[in-house]
Structures are given as structure tokens and as C-alpha cells.
Amino acid sequence: MEAVAAIFGLLFLxxxxxxxxxxxxxxxxxxxxxxxxxxxxxxxVEDTTLxxxxxxxxxxAGELAQLRLSLRTSMRATQDVLHAGAADDASLKEALGLFExxxxxxxxxxxxxxxxxxxxxxxxxxxxxxxxxxxLERITHSAESLRWAARDRARQFAxxxxxxxxxxxxxxxxxxxxxxxxPLEDRLKTPEEGASGTAASxxxxxxxxxxxxxxxxxxxxxxxxxxxxxTQPAYPWQKAPRTERTT
Numbered sequence: 001m002e003a004v005a006a007i008f009g010l011l012f013l014x015x016x017x018x019x020x021x022x023x024x025x026x027x028x029x030x031x032x033x034x035x036x037x038x039x040x041x042x043x044x045v046e047d048t049t050l051x052x053x054x055x056x057x058x059x060x061a062g063e064l065a066q067l068r069l070s071l072r073t074s075m076r077a078t079q080d081v082l083h084a085g086a087a088d089d090a091s092l093k094e095a096l097g098l099f100e101x102x103x104x105x106x107x108x109x110x111x112x113x114x115x116x117x118x119x120x121x122x123x124x125x126x127x128x129x130x131x132x133x134x135x136l137e138r139i140t141h142s143a144e145s146l147r148w149a150a151r152d153r154a155r156q157f158a159x160x161x162x163x164x165x166x167x168x169x170x171x172x173x174x175x176x177x178x179x180x181x182x183p184l185e186d187r188l189k190t191p192e193e194g195a196s197g198t199a200a201s202x203x204x205x206x207x208x209x210x211x212x213x214x215x216x217x218x219x220x221x222x223x224x225x226x227x228x229x230x231t232q233p234a235y236p237w238q239k240a241p242r243t244e245r246t247t
Contacts, residue, residue: 047072060122063129067136068113074140075106078147085150089157095146102146106139 050072053065082099086092113132116125 043072060125060129061117064113064117064125067132068110070140071106071110071113071136074143075103078143079103081147081150085154089153091153092150095150099143099146102139102142105135106143109135109139 047069050065050069054062054069056062057065078099082092082096086096109132116128116132119125
């Protein structure tokens with residue numbers, strides 16, 4: 001009894017541990033989902049604010065908002081293309097590693113632009129705008145290079161697959177059209193052509209084979225026998241048949 005109680009106690013502990021593990025995993029997954037939703041909402045709010053500043057605040061503030069918006073848009077587009085392509089193409093993993101290194105420079109520039117938005121000395125910020133714009137162009141150019149290379153690679157794979165598929169379809173279509181012509185022509189003959197073929201066969205001396213059976217055909221023509229001279233009709237110009245004498 002003690003052994004049975006120990007076994008049941010062990011099973012109970014295992015079930016409890018499994019329940020705790022599943023609960024923790026579910027909580028972590030829900031937390032990650034909430035974090036992603038909050039991050040997406042935060043990005044949407046920031047992008048909307050930057051667009052509003054770009055059009056409503058002229059001068060340095062509007063220029064900074066435009067630089068941040070261009071940086072965020074380019075980096076996000078490249079990230080989406082690379083992550084979507086890496087699921088099907090393992091060669092893009094190296095490109096993802098390069099993009100992660102480029103993202104570090106992008107985040108650094110975005111943080112610096114964000115700090116300059118709160119800088120009261122606008123003259124000093126305006127003096128640094130050419131340098132900031134050059135850094136932005138270098139980062140966005142690299143991001144665009146990765147993005148368009150990934151798109152060209154995906155399009156090339158799609159073109160190659162389409163060309164291979166077209167060749168296979170052409171081969172299959174040719175195989176489907178490769179049928180025997182003579183039996184098909186015989187099946188496609190009209191009744192008039194069939195009757196004319198039968199007549200031609202009869203004229204050439206051939207006769208169609210009779211179907212197999214176990215008795216004489218009803219419309220079978222009797223064989224031609226020699227005429228009996230005694231039953232032949234007599235004509236004036238004919239001689240009388242000779243009769244044999246009996247002794």
C-alpha cells in the first residue's frame with residue numbers, strides 16, 4: 001500500500017509540474033503578444049506624430065521629423081522583406097546578420113535625432129543637419145541595397161520556376177497529343193465512307209468475314225447445282241435428248 005501511495009503521489013507531482021510549466025509558457029506567450037501589440041501601437045503613434053510635425057512645424061523641427069520618418073520607413077521595409085524571404089531562402093540569413101549590424105547604426109541615429117528634437121539651441125542643430133543627412137543617406141542606401149537584392153533574388157527564383165514549369169507543361173502537352181492516327185481515323189469515318197469502303201472491298205474480290213455461329217444463316221444463299229436435262233424446257237431448235245435402252 002505504501003508503494004501504491006508513493007506512485008500516486010509521484011504522478012500527482014508530475015501532473016502539477018506539467019500544469020505549472022504549461023501555464024508559464026502560456027503566460028510568456030501572452031506577454032510576448034501584448035508586448036508586440038504595444039510596440040506596434042507605439043510605432044504607429046510615433047510615425048503619425050512625425051508626419052504631423054513634418055507638415056506643421058517648419059524649420060529645424062520639421063527637418064528632424066522628416067529625417068526620422070525616412071529612416072524608420074526604410075529600415076522597417078528592409079526588415080519585412082528580409083524576414084519574409086528568409087523563411088524560404090536560407091541564403092538570406094547572412095543578409096539578416098548584416099541588417100542587424102546596420103540596424104544598430106540606424107537606432108543610434110534615430111536616438112540622436114530624437115534628442116536633437118528637444119534641443120533648445122536650434123542654430124547648433126541646423127549646423128549639424130548636413131552631417132545627419134549624410135549619415136541617413138548612407139544607412140538608407142545600404143538598407144535599400146539589401147532590400148532590392150532580396151527582391152531581385154526572389155523574382156529570379158520565381159522566373160526560373162515559371163520557366164521550368166512551362167517546359168514541363170509543354171512536354172506533357174506534347175505527350176498528350178501523341179496518339180495513334182490510324183485507329184483514330186477509322187473511328188472517325190462517317191457511315192457513307194464505311195459503305196463505300198465495303199463496296200470497294202467487294203469489287204476487288206474480297207468478302208467480309210461472316211460472324212461465327214453454330215447453325216446455318218437464315219438468309220444463306222443455296223449453292224448452284226447443275227441442271228437436270230430431263231427437267232429442262234424443250235425448244236424447237238434443240239434436239240431431243242437421247243434415251244438409253246434397257247435390255
